[in-house]
Amino acid sequence: MAITDVAHDAVDYVRPAEVAEEELYHPKTWLGKYVFSQDAKIIALQYSMTAMAVGLIALVLSVLMRLQLGFPGVFSFITPDAYIQFVTMHGMIMVIYLLTALFLGGFGNYLIPLMVGARDMVFPYVNMISYWIYLFAVILLLASFFVPGGPTGAGWTLYPPQTILPGTPGADWGILLMLVSLAFFVIGFTMGGLNYVVTVLQARTRGMTLMRMPLTVWGIFTATVLALFAFPALFVAAIMMTLDSVIGTSFFMPAIVSMGQTLDYSGGSPVLFQHLFWFFGHPEVYIVALPAFGIISELISVHARKNIFGYRLMVWAIVVIGGLSFIVWAHHMYVSGMNPYFGFFFATTTLIIAVPTAIKVYNWVLTLWRGNIKLTVPMLFAIGFVFTFINGGLTGIFLGNVIVDVPLSDTYFVVAHFHMVMAVSPVLAVFGAVYHWYPKITGRMLHEGMGKFHFWVTFVGLYCIYYPMHYLGIMGVPRRYYANEGSTGLPDWIPESAQVLNAGISIAAIVVASVQLVFLYNLAVSTTRGKRAGDNPWGATTLEWQTSTTPPTHGNFGKELPSVYRWAYDYSVPGAKDDFIPQNVPAGQETGDAR
Amino acid sequence: MNFRDQLSVKPWVAQRGLVPSSRGFSAATPKVTLGVFLCIASVLFGLFIAAYFIRMGYADWQSIPVPALLWLNTVILIASSIALQWASVSARRENPEGVKLGLYVGGGCTLVFFVGQWLAWQQLQELGYFVYSNPSNGFFYMLTTVHALHLFGGLVAWVRATSRVHRSKEIALSRMILELCAIYWHFLLLVWLVLFGLLLAT
Numbered sequence: 001m002a003i004t005d006v007a008h009d010a011v012d013y014v015r016p017a018e019v020a021e022e023e024l025y026h027p028k029t030w031l032g033k034y035v036f037s038q039d040a041k042i043i044a045l046q047y048s049m050t051a052m053a054v055g056l057i058a059l060v061l062s063v064l065m066r067l068q069l070g071f072p073g074v075f076s077f078i079t080p081d082a083y084i085q086f087v088t089m090h091g092m093i094m095v096i097y098l099l100t101a102l103f104l105g106g107f108g109n110y111l112i113p114l115m116v117g118a119r120d121m122v123f124p125y126v127n128m129i130s131y132w133i134y135l136f137a138v139i140l141l142l143a144s145f146f147v148p149g150g151p152t153g154a155g156w157t158l159y160p161p162q163t164i165l166p167g168t169p170g171a172d173w174g175i176l177l178m179l180v181s182l183a184f185f186v187i188g189f190t191m192g193g194l195n196y197v198v199t200v201l202q203a204r205t206r207g208m209t210l211m212r213m214p215l216t217v218w219g220i221f222t223a224t225v226l227a228l229f230a231f232p233a234l235f236v237a238a239i240m241m242t243l244d245s246v247i248g249t250s251f252f253m254p255a256i257v258s259m260g261q262t263l264d265y266s267g268g269s270p271v272l273f274q275h276l277f278w279f280f281g282h283p284e285v286y287i288v289a290l291p292a293f294g295i296i297s298e299l300i301s302v303h304a305r306k307n308i309f310g311y312r313l314m315v316w317a318i319v320v321i322g323g324l325s326f327i328v329w330a331h332h333m334y335v336s337g338m339n340p341y342f343g344f345f346f347a348t349t350t351l352i353i354a355v356p357t358a359i360k361v362y363n364w365v366l367t368l369w370r371g372n373i374k375l376t377v378p379m380l381f382a383i384g385f386v387f388t389f390i391n392g393g394l395t396g397i398f399l400g401n402v403i404v405d406v407p408l409s410d411t412y413f414v415v416a417h418f419h420m421v422m423a424v425s426p427v428l429a430v431f432g433a434v435y436h437w438y439p440k441i442t443g444r445m446l447h448e449g450m451g452k453f454h455f456w457v458t459f460v461g462l463y464c465i466y467y468p469m470h471y472l473g474i475m476g477v478p479r480r481y482y483a484n485e486g487s488t489g490l491p492d493w494i495p496e497s498a499q500v501l502n503a504g505i506s507i508a509a510i511v512v513a514s515v516q517l518v519f520l521y522n523l524a525v526s527t528t529r530g531k532r533a534g535d536n537p538w539g540a541t542t543l544e545w546q547t548s549t550t551p552p553t554h555g556n557f558g559k560e561l562p563s564v565y566r567w568a569y570d571y572s573v574p575g576a577k578d579d580f581i582p583q584n585v586p587a588g589q590e591t592g593d594a595r
Numbered sequence: 596m597n598f599r600d601q602l603s604v605k606p607w608v609a610q611r612g613l614v615p616s617s618r619g620f621s622a623a624t625p626k627v628t629l630g631v632f633l634c635i636a637s638v639l640f641g642l643f644i645a646a647y648f649i650r651m652g653y654a655d656w657q658s659i660p661v662p663a664l665l666w667l668n669t670v671i672l673i674a675s676s677i678a679l680q681w682a683s684v685s686a687r688r689e690n691p692e693g694v695k696l697g698l699y700v701g702g703g704c705t706l707v708f709f710v711g712q713w714l715a716w717q718q719l720q721e722l723g724y725f726v727y728s729n730p731s732n733g734f735f736y737m738l739t740t741v742h743a744l745h746l747f748g749g750l751v752a753w754v755r756a757t758s759r760v761h762r763s764k765e766i767a768l769s770r771m772i773l774e775l776c777a778i779y780w781h782f783l784l785l786v787w788l789v790l791f792g793l794l795l796a797t
Contacts, residue, residue, distance in 0.1 A: 086656055190635060196633055202624045211604040228631070235648060247726055249733035251650060267655030268730065268731070273644060279642070312605060353638040567606035 026554065038124035039554050040109040043131050046439070047105030050131075054097035054138050056516075061090040064511050070506025072483045080482040081169040084153035085197070087480065090139075092158025092178065094186060095284060097138055099426055100420040103291040104189070104227065105134060106434060108196045108220045110441070114544035115217050117205025117562050119555045121195040130195070134186030140181035154178075155480065157277060158237075160252040160270045164245040166259060175245060178236040186235040189227060196224045205490045205543075207564030211315070212583065214542045214568040215308065218293020219317050222322045223287045230283035237276040244268065271336055278329035285422055286325040289389075290318055293360055296382050299432050300364050301380035302540045304371030305579050309571035317356035324353045334396035334402050335409045342403045350400035359394060361386060372572065372579070376538075377451035381432030383460045385425050392420030395470065411481070413473025416466045424462045431458070431519070438523075439537045444530030450522040454515060461512035468501045471569035539580045542568050546582050596691065629775050633782050636745065640786050643741065644793060647734050651797060659731045661794050662718045668711035669791055675704030676777075676784040685779040686770045694760055701780065702753050705746060712739055729796075738790050742783065749779050 027033040033170050038042060043337040068078045078086075109127070113120050121127045144151035153169030154162065162168050164175055200221045204213070213221075230532040240251040244265070253265035281587050308314060330338060330346040375380065394418040399405045408414060431454070438446050457541040473479075477494055536545040548558045562584040576590040620627050651657065682697025717737065728734045756772045763769060 121627070190632075194628055194631055194635075198624060201620060202627055205701075209604070211606045228635050229638050233642050235639065236642045239741075240646065243726075243733060243737065247733075249727050250655070250730055251646070251733060264727075267653045269650060269653060272649050275648065275649070276642065307607060311607060312603070347784045487687060569607070 020573040027176060028190050038120070038128045040113050040124070040127060040510060041315055041552065041556075044106050044109035046131050047109060047134065050135055051102040054093055054142070054169050055102075057142070058090045058093035059513055059516065061086040061093075063510060066506040066509040068482065070503040070509075081150075081153055082193060083482040084155070085174075085479070085553045087170050088156050089144075089151050093427045094423065095156065095288070095377060096182070097141065099288045099318050099430075100189070100227065100284070101269050101420075102430060103132060103194065103288060103426070104224055105131065105192055107216075107291060107295070108192075108224065108551060110546065111216055111439070112196055112199055112220060113203070114547070114552060114556055115214050116200060116203065116559070117208050117543050117564060118199055118203035119557070119561070122199045122203050123195050126191050126260045127195045130192035132463050133184055133191065135546070137181045137184040140177050140184065142221040144170065144174045144177040148175065149173055149499065152178050157281070158241070158273075160268070160273050161254060161256055161265075163241070164253070165256070165263075174241065179242045179245075181237045183235055183242075186231045188277045189231060193224045193228045197221065197228065199474075205561045205564060206286050207407060208543075208583075209564075211312070212564055212567045214294070215297035215311070215314055215318070216294040216542075217290070219290040219292070219297075222318050223290040225285045226283045226322050226325060228587075230280045230287065230340060233276045233280035237273055237280070240276075241273065241492055253416060274333050274336055275330070278332045279326075281332060283322075283325045285316055286321055288422060288426045292385065292426045292564070293318060295429050295436075296364065296385050297360075297367075298376045298435055298542070299382040300367050300386075301569050301571060302436070302538050303382070304368050304373045305571045306371035307541075307571050308363065308365055308368075309366040311567065311569060312360070313359055314363055317359045320356045322348060323357070326522070328353060331400055331405070334405045347400055347402055347558045351397065354393065354397060361390060361393075376435075377446070377455060378432045378436035378446060378538075380452065380455045380459075381428050381435065384455065385428040385432065386419055386464075388428060389425045392417060392422075392425060406467065409475055410478050411473035411475075412469040412477050412479050415479050416469035416473060419466050421470075424466065428459070434523075436538070437528070438545075439533030439550070440544055440547075441551055442512075442527050442530070443533055444526050444528075445533050445537060446526045446530060447522050450518055454522065458512055458516075461515070463510050464508035465512065468505055472498055472501060475556060483569065492512070534574075536582075539578065541570055541580050543583055546584050623771060625747070625771055625775060626778075629778060633779075636782070636786075640741070640754075640789070643734075643738055644789070645695070647738075647793065647797075650730050650734070653730075654727070656731055657729045657781075658797055659682075659719065659724055659735050659794070660722070660749065662715045664711060664715045664718065665791060667761060668708055671704050671708045671711060671785065672784050673788055675701045675708065678704060678781045679773070679780045683773045685772075686766050686773045689766050691760070692768050694766055694769070698757050698760060701776075702750065702757070705753070705780075708746070709734040709743060712743060715739075735794065742787055742790060745786075746783055749776065749783065752776055752779065 006121075027037065033039075034042060036131050037046075064078060065083060066077075068083050085543065111120070112118070122166070141151075149170050149171050151171050152174035154175060158175070158178070160237035163237055164171055168175075170178075200213075200217060209479060240249070243249045243253055244253045250265045252270055253263075254270060255266045256263050297308050297314060328346055328350045330342060331350045334343060334346075368383075395413070399408060399414065399417055435446055435451055438444070451581040475494060475498055477498055533550065535547065535550045538545070543551070543562055543564070547556060561587075564583045565586045566581065566583055568583055570576075570583075570590075572579045573581055573590065581590050618713045622630075676698045678701035679699070682694045685691075685693025685697055703781060716739070719732070719735070724732050724735075727735050753776055754771065756769060756776050758770060760766070
């Protein structure tokens with residue numbers, strides 16, 4: 001291995017490299033340029049738009065769920081089967097088809113080549129195929145709404161045996177489409193993920209050493225490595241479950257009597273499925289969180305005009321969190337029962353993961369400390385993220401302990417916890433990132449007034465939704481229930497006031513869902529009516545803001561690739577002319593016009 | 596400076612300046628990509644094997660008899676791996692005849708391996724060992740299928756390599772793809788030896 005990074009023998013200036021622009025594939029037709037494009041930026045937009053479209057469907061499903069929970073019995077078209085189908089599809093779409101695809105396929109494709117100073121991904125054709133396989137997986141998944149029996153209602157964790165037993169909605173076609181769709185998603189992602197990892201390893205421009213990379217790239221890179229090693233577990237589980245369902249093998253299916261009939265299965269292990277699922281499922285939390293961590297570090301540093309505090313620790317924390325995420329999976333299975341020593345091990349590793357995470361939080365706060373904080377829309381979302389991740393992280397410490405988890409496991413406390421860490425936090429990071437990079441993608445600014453309105457209603461609204469859920473959980477309100485005995489639709493042991501809270505949560509959910517239309521309107525209208533952004537509206541140091549054209553053209557950097565002379569966080573450097581020094585400004589030229 | 600040292604650099608105090616060579620691994624990018632892919636494939640097979648061991652612990656497990664034909668198939672796969680290595684070495688020595696011979700023998704042996712695996716399936720089915728009869732059978736059919744699918748993917752690369760060798764007058768241009776094919780076949784041979792050993796031992 002001959003990786004070199006020798007700051008002490010660095011030279012002051014070397015002529016920029018004219019590199020391999022002619023090696024890029026240049027499309028000759030409109031279809032080749034905008035549909036079957038091999039340009040990572042177009043592929044990023046395709047990923048993002050597909051993910052957001054399917055995410056909107058999942059958002060509507062969540063509103064339907066809230067209508068049932070807030071006002072049970074009022075909406076007759078929401079049957080018990082439909083409700084559990086909504087729960088399942090909402091969860092799977094949001095976690096995999098929206099967040100994973102958006103962070104890695106969307107932001108990864110757009111930002112990695114630009115931020116590391118590459119012309120494109122190392123294998124553009126494979127990158128393009130990756131998107132089309134993802135789209136195929138999405139179509140397969142959505143097709144399950146139109147097959148007999150509808151989509152699967154197995155819950156997003158797809159636990160056997162009930163997943164493929166008669167009586168579970170979608171046990172015939174819905175579950176098959178879900179499993180096949182997941183298998184295709186994994187294949188497509190692997191093709192894309194290989195590209196992201198190898199591009200970061202091999203295609204960095206001159207001077208872009210690993211420790212000069214922006215934290216956004218570190219977050220996406222590490223998350224991709226995690227995903228490449230975690231998704232095979234989902235793939236294995238999906239294949240084995242498909243064989244159980246179609247051919248009648250007994251990998252996961254135990255000997256079982258269903259609706260009075262003894263089925264042909266014998267001796268399979270549902271817990272084996274749980275192990276495989278959560279070996280993927282827990283790293284998945286960090287597959288979503290690590291890119292968000294990277295993005296938030298970027299936003300906080302840029303909009304506080306201050307270098308990130310503890311860059312090296314931030315990098316190590318990302319790597320350590322990634323590593324630890326592979327040895328905590330069974331904390332999702334405390335209620336399945338396990339050897340107490342295993343419970344102790346998994347509780348311990350779960351709590352240890354709080355250490356690098358806390359380091360990141362401290363570093364964000366210390367970056368803000370005495371910074372020149374600009375309360376721009378991206379900064380608002382970044383601060384919102386830090387608040388929310390602390391909240392969600394703290395309840396994670398509760399649930400990481402076996403003795404606390406067992407009584408809370410099947411209640412709304414868990415729903416509140418994982419939505420705070422896995423849904424609200426990443427979504428706030430996504431919004432912050434969109435407001436931050438939209439000017440580079442389109443050349444126009446998003447409308448700030450609409451952005452602030454969007455932030456405040458979303459942020460306050462989300463807390464109105466998820467804070468009360470903690471109380472519901474502590475009261476013992478069970479999750480996954482459609483309705484029960486009693487006029488409130490809740491079990492008899494739950495007080496009436498819980499239903500008032502439920503109705504309030506539903507109203508907040510409807511408001512938050514509605515305000516996303518303002519965001520979409522802003523996105524659409526600003527492409528033509530937004531204020532012109534220029535090349536570097538935020539005064540940022542990283543390479544994507546140093547392109548000669550905005551939006552960047554095919555090949556990203558024109559004739560010459562940039563050379564990198566410094567790290568990504570030279571903000572407010574004493575003696576410099578501007579309060580930022582781009583990474584491609586050579587040593588000794590800081591006092592000139594850095595732009 | 597090695598990888599670990601590189602990650603311990605303090606970029607905010609390091610001298611500002613251009614680091615002349617900051618690219619990643621010295622190996623060629625396609626080789627690094629194949630390396631990453633082989634890591635992923637190893638995880639995939641590792642997880643199947645882990646599932647195999649866990650499922651084995653349940654009372655209904657009955658080991659499947661291993662057909663003697665699998666020994667022959669193993670020898671054929673070893674031959675295909677050696678042949679592709681020969682092709683790769685011949686490319687380095689700029690010996691086009693050796694390249695073609697290695698490629699044809701390697702590809703041919705792989706096709707024979709497929710036929711051999713299919714015949715082994717037929718033998719087991721004739722003896723009543725169907726995929727659904729016992730989890731052990733299920734694993735056998737599933738693992739051999741997943742392995743064969745990987746090998747089939749390798750054949751796609753083999754077709755490209757063969758076509759490139761025929762189109763190009765300079766054998767050096769095909770050196771990389773031949774080397775990648777050989778590495779991939781060695782990997783799948785190793786996976787097969789592990790799977791075969793697992794079947795024999797359990």
